Amino acid sequence: MNKLETGSRMERTCRTATAAGILSWMLFLSSGAYAQQNAAANDGTIVVTAQKRAEDIKNVPLSVSVLGGNALAQQKVADYQDLGRIVPGLAVTNSGASSLSRLSLRGISSDQGTSTVGVYLEDISLTIPNLFFTGSSMPALFDIGHVEVLRGPQGTLFGASSLGGAIRFIPNKPKLDQFEGEVRADVSDTRHAGTNYLGGVVVNIPIVNDKAALRVGIQRTEDKGYVNRYDADGVRHDQIGTERNTAVRAHLLIQPDDTLSIEPGLLWQESKSNGTGIFQIADLPDYRQDKISPERVVDRLLVPSLTINKDISNIQLTSVTSYVRRVNKRVMDGQIYNSEYIGYALDPDFGTTYDRIAALPGPYSNDVVARQFSQEFRIGSDSMEKTGSRFEWQAGAYYFKQRIRTLDDEYVTGLGDVLLDIYDQDPSVVLGAPLVNDELGYFHYTSRSREFALFAQLSYELLPKLKLTVGGRQSWAKHSLSTTQGGWLALGLPTDYRKEETEKPFIPKFSLSYDAGREATFYATIAKGYRLGGENQPLPESCSTSLSEYGMTSGASSYKADSLWSYEAGAKLRLLNNRLNVNASGFYVDWSNIQQRMPLSSCGYVTTVNAGSARSYGGEVEITARVSSALTLNLSGSLTNAKISDAAAGSGTADGQWLLYVPRSNLTLGADYERPLTDELDFHAHVDFNRTGSSHGSYQVTNSDYERPSYSVVNLNVGLTKGAFDLSLFARNLFDNDTVIQRPTQLFIRQGLRVRPRTVGVSGTFKF
Numbered sequence: 001m002n003k004l005e006t007g008s009r010m011e012r013t014c015r016t017a018t019a020a021g022i023l024s025w026m027l028f029l030s031s032g033a034y035a036q037q038n039a040a041a042n043d044g045t046i047v048v049t050a051q052k053r054a055e056d057i058k059n060v061p062l063s064v065s066v067l068g069g070n071a072l073a074q075q076k077v078a079d080y081q082d083l084g085r086i087v088p089g090l091a092v093t094n095s096g097a098s099s100l101s102r103l104s105l106r107g108i109s110s111d112q113g114t115s116t117v118g119v120y121l122e123d124i125s126l127t128i129p130n131l132f133f134t135g136s137s138m139p140a141l142f143d144i145g146h147v148e149v150l151r152g153p154q155g156t157l158f159g160a161s162s163l164g165g166a167i168r169f170i171p172n173k174p175k176l177d178q179f180e181g182e183v184r185a186d187v188s189d190t191r192h193a194g195t196n197y198l199g200g201v202v203v204n205i206p207i208v209n210d211k212a213a214l215r216v217g218i219q220r221t222e223d224k225g226y227v228n229r230y231d232a233d234g235v236r237h238d239q240i241g242t243e244r245n246t247a248v249r250a251h252l253l254i255q256p257d258d259t260l261s262i263e264p265g266l267l268w269q270e271s272k273s274n275g276t277g278i279f280q281i282a283d284l285p286d287y288r289q290d291k292i293s294p295e296r297v298v299d300r301l302l303v304p305s306l307t308i309n310k311d312i313s314n315i316q317l318t319s320v321t322s323y324v325r326r327v328n329k330r331v332m333d334g335q336i337y338n339s340e341y342i343g344y345a346l347d348p349d350f351g352t353t354y355d356r357i358a359a360l361p362g363p364y365s366n367d368v369v370a371r372q373f374s375q376e377f378r379i380g381s382d383s384m385e386k387t388g389s390r391f392e393w394q395a396g397a398y399y400f401k402q403r404i405r406t407l408d409d410e411y412v413t414g415l416g417d418v419l420l421d422i423y424d425q426d427p428s429v430v431l432g433a434p435l436v437n438d439e440l441g442y443f444h445y446t447s448r449s450r451e452f453a454l455f456a457q458l459s460y461e462l463l464p465k466l467k468l469t470v471g472g473r474q475s476w477a478k479h480s481l482s483t484t485q486g487g488w489l490a491l492g493l494p495t496d497y498r499k500e501e502t503e504k505p506f507i508p509k510f511s512l513s514y515d516a517g518r519e520a521t522f523y524a525t526i527a528k529g530y531r532l533g534g535e536n537q538p539l540p541e542s543c544s545t546s547l548s549e550y551g552m553t554s555g556a557s558s559y560k561a562d563s564l565w566s567y568e569a570g571a572k573l574r575l576l577n578n579r580l581n582v583n584a585s586g587f588y589v590d591w592s593n594i595q596q597r598m599p600l601s602s603c604g605y606v607t608t609v610n611a612g613s614a615r616s617y618g619g620e621v622e623i624t625a626r627v628s629s630a631l632t633l634n635l636s637g638s639l640t641n642a643k644i645s646d647a648a649a650g651s652g653t654a655d656g657q658w659l660l661y662v663p664r665s666n667l668t669l670g671a672d673y674e675r676p677l678t679d680e681l682d683f684h685a686h687v688d689f690n691r692t693g694s695s696h697g698s699y700q701v702t703n704s705d706y707e708r709p710s711y712s713v714v715n716l717n718v719g720l721t722k723g724a725f726d727l728s729l730f731a732r733n734l735f736d737n738d739t740v741i742q743r744p745t746q747l748f749i750r751q752g753l754r755v756r757p758r759t760v761g762v763s764g765t766f767k768f
Contacts, residue, residue, distance in 0.1 A: 049170070050150050051457070052123070052157055052394065053316070055383045058572050061469060061513040061523035063089075063151040063585040063620060065636075069144045069172070074672070074686040074717050076732055078221075080138055081756075083167075085690040085713060086668045087149050088620035088638035090167075093661040093697070093742065096241060096276025096753050099299035099328065100135040105151050106566075106587055107616035107642025107662045108164030112597030112608040113559060114531050118154060118162035121169050121267065124305050124322040125374060127161045128404065129447070129534070130597075133366045134328045137301055138169075140247030140269050142219040143182075143202045145172045151620065152566050152587065153529030155507035156457060156471035159398065163529040163564065172202075173263075174213035174253040180204045181768050188761020191736055192287060193224035194239055196759065212254045221245045226757055227279050229289040232359070240289060241277035246270050259311040267303040272296070281704070281743060281750045291333035293363040293413075300327040314387050318396075320376045328368040337603075338362030338440050339412050341542070342488065346430075353422055361413040362440075372402040384461065395456040401449075408443040410489060415440065433488040441489025445537050449479035457509070469511040477503045481535035492541040503561055505530040524569040531595065533561040536607050539600070543607075546600035549652075559608045564591040579626040586619040594644075596660070598652055599698075611651040614659055616642035630675045634688075637667040658696045663710075665693035677720075684728075685718040697742055704743040704750045711739035711755060719763070726765040733758045 046057040050064050057064055065087050067077070077083060080101040084092030091109060094101040103117040110116050111130050119126045119136055126137040141147075147169055154162035186198035200219035207213055225241025247269035254262040275295035279287040305322040335358075343357035344350070380394025381387065415438045419427035427435045457471035480500035485493050507530050513523035535558045539547070570585030596611040618640040625633045642659040670688035677683050691712045697705030714735055719728030736758035743752050 048146075048148050049122075050148055050168070052318075052378065053380060053383055053392075055385065058521050058574065059383070059385060059513070059515070061467075061511040061525055063568065063570055063583070063587075065149040065151075065622060067147045067149075069146060072141055072144060072147065075670075075688060075715060076717065076730055077141060078223075079141075080136065083147070083149075085666065085692055086636070086688070088622065088636050088666060088668075089151050089165075089618075089640065090149060091662050091666075091695070094135055094753075095744070096278040097271075097273050097297050098138070098243060098245075099271050099273075099297060100133075100276070101138070102130060102661065103136050103167070104661060105149075105165035106589060106618070107614075107640045107659055108529070108564070108589065108591065109642065109659045109661045110595050110597070111661070112606065113534055113562075113595030115161045116163040116531065118158050118166035119169075120158070120166060121303060121305075122171070123307070123320045123376065124303060124324070125159070125161075125372075125400070126301075126303070126324060126326075128326065128370045128372070128402075131368060131404075131406065133330050133332075134299075134368055137324075137326055139171075139267060139301075139303075140219055140245065140249075141169075142184075142200050142247065143172050143215070143217045143249060145170045151585070152525065152568050153507070153509075153527040153564065155529055156455060156473045156509040156527070159400075159451075159453065159473070160475060160477070160505060160507070160530045160532050163531045163562075171249060171251065172215065174215040174251055175204050176206055176210050176213045176253065176255060178204065179206060182765060183768075184763070184765045186761055186763040188730070188759050190224055190226060190759040191757040192226035193242075193757065196223045196761065197221065198763075211256060212252070215251045215253075216249070218248045219246070225273075225275070225277060227275070227277055227287045227289055229275065229291050229294070232292045232361075237294070240275040240295075241273065243271060243273045245272075261307075261309045263307040263309075265303075265305045265307070267301065269301050271299040273298075277756075278744070278751045278753050281740070281752045284740070284752070285738075287754075292335050292361045293331070293333040295333055296329075296331050298327070298329045301325070314382045316380050316382065316394075318376075318378050318380075320374075322374050324370070324372045324374075326368075326370045328366075328370075330366045332364040332366070333362070334364035334410060335360070335362040338364065338410050339415075342412060342415070342440060356418055356422070357412070357415065360415060360418065361411075363411050363413065365407070365409045365411075367407040367409075368404065370402070370404045372400065374398070374400045384459065384467070390461040391459070393456070393458045396454075398451070398453040398455065400451040400453075402447075404447045406445050406447075410440050410442070410487075411438050412440050413438055431488045433491055434486070435488070439487055441485070441487035441540070443483065443485045443490065443537065445481060445483035447479065447481050447535070449477065449532070451475055451477040451532075465515040467513045467515070469509070469513070471509040473507040475503075475505050475507070477505070477532055479503075479532060479534060481537065483537045485538070485540075489540050489542065493538045497538050499535045499557055501533060501535070501558060503532055505532070505561065505563075519574050521572045522570070523572075525566070527566050527568075529564045529566060531562050533559050533595070534608065535559075539605060539607060540603055542603035543600045543605055546603065556607065556609055559595055560593050560610050562591065562593040562595050562610065564589050581622075581624040583622045584619065585621075587617060589616040591616065594659075596651065596653070609651050610648055611653045612644060612648035613646040614643060615645045616640060616659070616662075618642075630673055632672045634668070634670040634672075637665065639665050653699045657699055660696055660698070661708075663693040663695045665691070667691040680722055682721040683719075684721060685716075687714070687716050689714050692741075697744065704745055708741060708743075709739055711737055711741055713737055713755060717763075724767045726763075728763045728765075729761075730763060731758065731760045732756070 079098040080092045102111045151165045154166045181203040198221045202217035227240040229237040302325045308319045310317040339362035340358040343354040347353035378396030453475040455473035459469040482498040509527040511525040568587040573582040593610040620638040622636040647653040673685045694710045695708045717730040740752040
């Protein structure tokens with residue numbers, strides 16, 4: 001072992017020891033308060049709607065993590081990357097911007113085809129298929145009551161795109177009888193980047209006392225980038241990867257009486273970035289990009305909705321109507337793929353013709369507009385614990401319509417003039433394809449899908465405290481892809497192409513739970529997960545080299561549905577008068593016909609294939625210990641073993657390979673400390689240590705992203721509260737861990753993505 005490796009290991013050891021020391025210090029401080037602990041312990045009840053009815057989380061027979069709004073604020077959770085570090089079993093990978101995140105739960109990982117994790121704003125689906133240049137939608141995390149992460153297939157109640165689980169963001173509801181609000185401002189500094197800020201305000205306004213109220217919030221953030229871009233003249237452009245986010249949420253609650261509620265809602269948000277946080281590995285320790293064309297990412301989300309609830313003698317009638325419009329526009333530097341590629345094609349000897357063409361800018365534009373409408377009607381009983389009955393049930397109907405239009409346009413700026421100068425003839429003749437406005441090729445495609453589903457779930461108390469739950473969902477789905485392409489890059493492809501398919505999946509679920517009293521609940525669940533298939537767009541001739549490497553002569557025109565069976569058992573314990581809560585679960589998943597992305601490096605495109613079968617097994621645990629009235633300790637973690645068990649021929653995978661982007665483990669240790677200093681002044685502190693295990697980013701052993709290392713992050717937040725005011729000092733990635741966690745090869749260049757550098761700041765909140 002060389003000195004550098006030894007030093008790195010010693011540094012990590014010191015960081016871990018320091019984090020443990022902080023936890024021990026907080027434990028020591030709390031010892032004096034332990035004797036003064038209130039004998040009446042908190043009952044520990046957490047109410048969730050994971051089964052589309054309000055009930056104690058202890059009675060829900062599945063593995064659920066709940067993060068309250070205060071916990072999200074204290075831990076400075078801002079995006080999916082942050083969630084992935086603290087939620088057991090949740091894995092996140094992205095391409096350097098928050099809007100480009102891909103999600104997986106319990107090893108059910110795929111970055112192509114429809115999503116494996118459903119994303120919901122309460123009951124409104126924000127899930128769109130995994131597209132090459134976009135990621136999962138995430139509502140801005142402000143004025144959020146709590147987040148529910150449901151592990152395991154949730155298709156019975158939430159549909160086919162919840163193969164591995166679902167994430168539900170539950171916003172705060174308007175209060176009918178109280179005017180209140182909150183103002184928050186953060187200022188921070190990120191190493192290698194600059195000054196960040198956050199500003200937000202939320203106001204709750206009763207309109208008619210006890211009958212109607214409006215809750216409105218707005219938040220604006222700016223997080224500076226830490227990457228530097230060098231253009232063709234060697235001019236340095238700082239703070240690449242800077243993100244500016246604006247979000248507005250409005251929620252109106254109309255409640256004419258105790259049995260009826262009408263809730264119109266609106267979410268609008270926009271994220272803008274001047275590029276991504278990906279840099280060139282060859283230039284480490286500098287975070288550098290050599291790109292001629294400036295890049296940008298714009299992501300907009302609009303979600304109007306209407307939810308109506310009617311209570312008729314313990315029978316709940318619910319209607320949820322929603323429309324989702326997401327616009328994601330990216331401009332990327334494609335010089336290597338476009339300019340150098342056409343230069344090589346015209347001058348394979350790398351002569352002066354190559355030099356002139358390869359030096360031209362090659363911007364690549366990707367414009368995605370996704371629109372979807374959904375309507376759900378459901379009817380159901382209140383929970384057993386509320387009615388005292390031996391039955392609880394619900395049934396419903398769901399309609400979904402989605403249209404996604406994608407425009408890929410690729411240019412070589414100045415190509416026409418250069419070709420005319422070199423060859424002294426029409427550039428279209430030189431290329432053998434039309435060249436209009438220097439556009440080297442275009443690929444425009446539209447995917448459409450419709451689905452109608454009927455679902456039902458029934459629970460019955462077989463014996464005192466022993467409950468059986470049976471559910472099922474029958475869907476009828478149709479999906480299609482139509483494409484139009486042209487230009488030099490599309491030579492050999494049909495100008496127009498269309499393909500359509502239908503599916504009729506049935507998704508069952510069975511669960512058995514035993515309530516052993518106030519202190520324990522045990523459960524076992526068997527559930528099927530299902531993901532609709534889809535169509536591939538035709539591939540250009542330039543992809544033939546990569547296809548041959550996979551043993552294929554042409555790309556598949558479509559890919560089939562995949563499905564899995566999940567077997568889970570768990571326990572939810574509330575011990576020592578609710579001072580110790582333990583939630584633990586183990587699972588085994590058998591996954592067939594996996595939809596996986598196959599990268600085609602010779603042309604920069606991807607295609608989707610069914611990559612055989614896989615098995616994933618492991619477990620999660622969450623422990624909360626209220627050591628005293630001042631100190632609460634938390635431990636959560638997961639172990640996951642997710643591997644290909646039967647590789648499909650031509651898929652580029654092999655038996656025994658790890659599924660992509662799935663950490664073998666994650667671990668979070670946290671502590672929260674609160675103690676009054678005077679009659680008017682309170683002290684609070686939070687610290688957490690997050691460890692993310694190693695994973696794989698490619699099935700090809702020679703790929704630079706084949707092995708992704710493990711890494712650790714420590715976060716700290718301490719502050720003072722006086723009445724309505726709170727002032728806190730926080731640090732994210734306290735010890736500035738600079739591990740390169742991804743090493744993707746993008747457009748033939750080995751690149752890297754690191755943990756966001758240390759960010760230290762101050763946060764102020766005023767509630768009124």
